[in-house]
Amino acid sequence: MELAQLFPSGEPYQVLLSLAYLFAFIVMFTVFNQHFQRFWWTRDVEKALVKLDRYAKQSKEVLVKAVVERGKLDSDPSKMIDDFLEFFVIEPVDKDPFGVLKRLEHLLDLERDQFRHFVARVAPRADAVSAANLESLLAVAMALNLICKITRHYLILSKRTKSLLVLMQIAYSIPLILRMAEAYYNSLDAFSTGKPIGDSAGAMVAGRFMLGHPCIQVAEDMVASEVPFEGRTLVVLKADGPGGKVGKPGDAVVNVLEKYGRSVARIIMVDAAAKLEGERSGQVAEGVGAAIGDPGPEKYKIEEEATKYKIPLDAIAIKEAIEEALSTMRKELVDGVEAAVERVKNIIRTRTKEGDVVILAGIGNTIGVGNG
Amino acid sequence: MRDTPRPLIPTLAAASVALALILIALSLTTHHLEAVASLLFFLTLVVASASLIAMVSQHRPSAKPTPSFISVVNCLKCEFREEREFKEGDFVYKRLEKCSKCGGELFISAIYAVKRATES
Numbered sequence: 001m002e003l004a005q006l007f008p009s010g011e012p013y014q015v016l017l018s019l020a021y022l023f024a025f026i027v028m029f030t031v032f033n034q035h036f037q038r039f040w041w042t043r044d045v046e047k048a049l050v051k052l053d054r055y056a057k058q059s060k061e062v063l064v065k066a067v068v069e070r071g072k073l074d075s076d077p078s079k080m081i082d083d084f085l086e087f088f089v090i091e092p093v094d095k096d097p098f099g100v101l102k103r104l105e106h107l108l109d110l111e112r113d114q115f116r117h118f119v120a121r122v123a124p125r126a127d128a129v130s131a132a133n134l135e136s137l138l139a140v141a142m143a144l145n146l147i148c149k150i151t152r153h154y155l156i157l158s159k160r161t162k163s164l165l166v167l168m169q170i171a172y173s174i175p176l177i178l179r180m181a182e183a184y185y186n187s188l189d190a191f192s193t194g195k196p197i198g199d200s201a202g203a204m205v206a207g208r209f210m211l212g213h214p215c216i217q218v219a220e221d222m223v224a225s226e227v228p229f230e231g232r233t234l235v236v237l238k239a240d241g242p243g244g245k246v247g248k249p250g251d252a253v254v255n256v257l258e259k260y261g262r263s264v265a266r267i268i269m270v271d272a273a274a275k276l277e278g279e280r281s282g283q284v285a286e287g288v289g290a291a292i293g294d295p296g297p298e299k300y301k302i303e304e305e306a307t308k309y310k311i312p313l314d315a316i317a318i319k320e321a322i323e324e325a326l327s328t329m330r331k332e333l334v335d336g337v338e339a340a341v342e343r344v345k346n347i348i349r350t351r352t353k354e355g356d357v358v359i360l361a362g363i364g365n366t367i368g369v370g371n372g
Numbered sequence: 373m374r375d376t377p378r379p380l381i382p383t384l385a386a387a388s389v390a391l392a393l394i395l396i397a398l399s400l401t402t403h404h405l406e407a408v409a410s411l412l413f414f415l416t417l418v419v420a421s422a423s424l425i426a427m428v429s430q431h432r433p434s435a436k437p438t439p440s441f442i443s444v445v446n447c448l449k450c451e452f453r454e455e456r457e458f459k460e461g462d463f464v465y466k467r468l469e470k471c472s473k474c475g476g477e478l479f480i481s482a483i484y485a486v487k488r489a490t491e492s
Contacts, residue, residue, distance in 0.1 A: 017410060017411075021410075021414070193458075193460060194460075194461075194463060195441060195458065195462075195483055195485075196463070196464055196483050196484075200464075204464055204482075207464060207465045210465075211448070211465060211479070212448060241463070241465075242463035242464070242466075327485070328439070328441060328483075328484070328485040329482075329483065329484045329485065330484055330485055330486075331484045331485075331486060333484070334444075334482045334484050337482070368462075368463045368464055368483060369463065369464045369465065370463050370464060370465035370466055371465065372465045
């Protein structure tokens with residue numbers, strides 16, 4: 001078979017056949033090009049959607065099972081859970097940004113209250129730790145439900161409008177969407193059995209210092225311990241564990257500063273942070289600023305107080321991927337916690353003097369991590 | 373969105389091989405059937421492409437690592453350290469029984485997941 005045979009020459013039937021080939025190729029690669037592309041993209045999104053749907057359904061099953069087991073319910077809570085999965089929060093208006101963080105904090109408080117009331121309603125006999133874990137499990141099921149619905153929305157929209165632009169955007173976003181959904185899906189086991197997750201790294205560091213010391217509640221879902229350390233006084237803060245809580249570290253820092261005022265020499269914050277691709281999980285990095293990944297209000301309070309009292313703010317980040325942040329803690333992250341504990345000790349030894357008061361805040365979800 | 377059935381791939385592959393063989397045989401034995409040969413060539417290309425697509429799109433069962441969960445137990449007083457399987461109710465910094473070596477208090481210092489065996 002030679003290339004020349006594709007071009008018209010020789011016998012009439014050969015010419016016709018060659019022309020037919022040419023026509024077929026031209027039609028295939030010009031007219032039907034976009035149809036082929038649409039077919040492949042739709043197929044990719046549909047395949048992903050099957051997976052997302054499975055994740056959403058399984059997360060609901062796990063949630064229902066956990067609610068029935070922990071809440072010791074006689075009736076089936078599926079209908080109530082189905083209804084609550086559609087719960088939403090409307091973000092505050094930010095065209096006039098004045099006071100937006102206070103309004104956002106108010107809405108976040110309301111959201112948390114709604115979650116608590118719902119869990120108390122569907123699982124009235126669950127203990128405090130189980131109830132906190134059920135709240136986290138509910139949040140995961142809601143996230144998976146939302147991811148599935150949004151993906152399905154764009155797929156159907158692209159089919160109805162025949163918009164390649166919409167289809168292309170959702171098709172190219174699928175790997176990232178699946179990655180996020182898988183991270184949530186993998187967290188189901190940790191949240192249903194109360195194991196520490198990657199995001200608990202900050203709380204684990206704080207808990208290590210609190211070990212053997214009594215703790216008191218200093219803010220909503222936040223506990224503090226006064227810990228003597230080489231002539232200094234550490235005020236160690238973390239969310240009240242071992243249930244799945246993040247607490248309000250901003251309020252805790254404000255309350256502690258009200259008590260100790262200008263005698264606080266330093267605030268050290270430890271949190272899990274998203275690593276960049278190529279970075280090692282469990283790597284510990286140090287910087288300045290408020291190491292906290294909240295939507296804004298808590299971070300704002302800490303920055304505001306540190307600025308008011310002119311207190312240096314140290315940030316220690318334990319690097320991890322988004323999947324690791326939500327799934328059961330891995331050995332690399334436990335090693336990262338050990339390294340962070342040493343880094344905190346080093347900061348205290350080298351940057352504070354005896355007699356100083358230091359605030360150490362372990363930020364993050366404290367699921368599976370007690371108060372030391 | 374069903375996975376491509378497995379038997380389709382060997383069938384398509386066998387068909388493309390058979391077509392290719394007929395094509396070679398024709399090109400060696402005759403000089404008057406260029407049109408048939410061309411048609412067969414085109415058909416071979418189509419069948420070979422179809423088998424390639426079917427092969428690529430078939431579901432490959434991935435080797436899934438089975439996670440195992442470890443609770444690390446330490447003593448507050450001595451250097452005692454033990455790793456055991458995670459039990460429901462375990463949490464980090466949970467106080468346990470007394471240390472068999474020094475009588476100090478045992479506690480869980482870490483809980484983590486390890487990927488041990490693989491299953492298909």
